[in-house]
Amino acid sequence: MKTKQILFTVAISAITALGVMIGYTKFIQHNNSFAGQQAGMVPSNYKYAGMFDNNLPPGATDFTQPSQAALPAVVHIKTKTNAKQVSNNLPKMPKSPFSDFFNDDIFDQFFGGRGNSYIPEQRASGSGVIISDDGYIVTNNHVVENADELTVTLSNKKSYTAKVIGRDPAYDLAVIKIDASGLPFLLYGNSDDVKIGQWVLAIGYPLNLETTVTAGIVSAKARSLGLNKSTKTNSAVESFIQTDAAVNMGNSGGALINTNGQLIGINSAIASPTGYYSGYSYAIPVNIVKKVVDDMIKYGTVQRAFLGVSYSPDGLSDEQKKANGVMEGNGVFISDVSKGGAAESAGIKKGDFITKINGVPVSSSAEMVEQVSRYKPSDKITVTYERGGKETTTNVTLKNNAGTYDIVKEDDGTMAKLGADFVTLDAKKAKEYGIPGGVVVKKINEGALNDQTRMRDGFIILKVDDKDVKNVEDFKKIIATSKTLTISGFYPGSDGIFDYPITLE
Structure with a gap:
């Protein structure tokens, strides 16, 4: 009888263990979409911390293991933006009545603001999260935007030069990559499962300090603050996880994890009248992050769907x-x-x-x-x-921003450098203006048009370097091989043609 009981107990234990293994494998398969997060793969940093070994300390909530698992996969990103001269070009002015006495360029510098401004070299830092063992890292767009050089330092003090794979200001997310292998990385969690009141940890490099871990609880979900709209981008996506974990400057792009050590968000912003932490911090949900990362790696740009x-x-x-x-x-x-x-x-x-x-x-x-x-x-x-x-x-x-079902192709970089949304001029409008076609500058964002000119939304492009522009495709082809160019066009309701010289670095 005792032998039967022992055999029964052993059988139950075996079945239970098998169930746990199958359940964990299904969990990994369900939660991982990026190719770098292979199903069933447990990174070395989780093994080192003893996660998923059912040996969590008893009693009160303890953050030791999730912290140990996540720390090696959160990196310090340092950026350098080279010094440069920025043109303060106004629209081309008509000949001034003082031309016979003064050089028009000098006149414009005093009364029209045509000269150049000097922007000194700038350095900044933020955080990032390794999401694959071969060096893909997710961070905030505002951490790497406009940077000429990126340096990534791991928790073991090793440093690498990084390159940008893709970035999107609407999501305030970017993917960068370092040339390395066998790296620790964070497993994706499921932000849909996040509950108000649950414990979370924020990990990053605030205020140029070494890796720092802070704890808090989720205090709200789906918060929209209007922060991304301030970057002059259309259709900003904001649905933040709000926590009271302390986050400061430099935490941007770092990890928000749950007590299982899984990534549930990318820390992005704080609510503060001083610029320093004073109560609430905000993270982009990982379920959005996964989609953006996948698109950037596969297509080079985010495939944004619109409901209309x-x-x-x-x-x-x-x-x-x-x-x-x-x-x-x-x-x-x-x-x-x-x-x-x-x-x-x-x-x-x-x-x-x-x-x-x-x-x-x-x-x-x-x-x-x-x-x-x-x-x-x-x-x-x-x-x-x-x-x-x-x-x-x-x-x-669902459709794309242009109103079609097509996948958006990766920009060669030139259009992105201009920093604006362009659409082909409506045929009826073109006929009304008495022109064969053109391109409307629908919205000026961050980029060369904003930095180097005083062009306004609604400008209609007719020519680039005296070459006719009838649609967006014409525009792309002409500017694709140019480093310096002059965009010419007009504003509806205004007289005259305006020229905007631009240098693309």
Whole structure:
């Protein structure tokens, strides 16, 4: 009888152990999308820390093991931006009445501001997270933006020169790479599983200190602060995890991990009147990070999908609802739909309330944007909306920013350096202006146009170096091989042609 009991006990133990192994393998497969995070692979840093060995200290919450596992995979990023001269060019001025007495260039320097400004060499630092054993690192866009040199230092003091693989200001994320192998790296967690009140750890290099670990709890999810919009980018994606873990300058791009040592966010911002930590910090959810990383490595640029809707700010007052004719309802109120956009094609209309994306409830615009941002153009999703008290679910095929289903090709870098959104001038508008075509500068972001000229949104490009420009493709071909160029065009409603000389480094 005793022998049977012993055999039964052994059998149960074996089955339990097998179940744990299978469950862990499925966990890894479910949570890892980037090719560098192979299914079932446990990095050496986790093994060293004894994670997943079921030997966590008993009693009170202890952060020793997750800290030990994560520290080797968080890096210090130092940036250098070379000194340079920036042109303060105004639109080309007509000949001044003083030309017979003074040189027009001197006149412009005093009264038109044409001269040059000198920007000295700049150095800064931030943090990053290794996400593969062959050297891919995720960080914030604002850490590496405009940097001419990147140096990555590991926790073991080894330093490497890094190159930028891709970056996107709308997400404030970037991927860089160092030439190394066999590196420790962080495993992806699942930010959808993050709960308000759970313990989290922030790891990075604040204030030029060595690696620093701070602890806090998740105090909110899907926070939208309007921070990315201040970078002059369209369609910013913000759905932050809010914590009270201490984060300071230099923590940007570092890791937010759970008590299992898994990456659940990239630390990006703090809420502070002084610029130093004073209560709350914000991290980009890892489920967004995974999508952006995959796109940058595979395509060189983020494949951003658009639903094609405009939505009212969250938290409309009763007076605002009444003034705008907003009916009571749950979800995100749709104030308009883009003509020919994905939503309109699926039957969604102005005045609807979107309540779910792929069955996931959304009660704020940040939650809705986060869900849609996980997909690429041509992906099919389901959208649930309320209209007149009736709930409907429809299939939606997402589009890109240009209103097509195509994958966005990687820019050769020249268009990105200009730092603006360009669209081909509408044929009807071209006819109205009496021109064969052109390119509209829809929105000026960070880049050469902003730094070197005083060009304004809405400028219509007609020529580049005296070569006709009729559409965006013409524009790309002409500027692809140019380091110095002059963009010529006009502003609707203004007389005259304006010239903007630009140098692309």
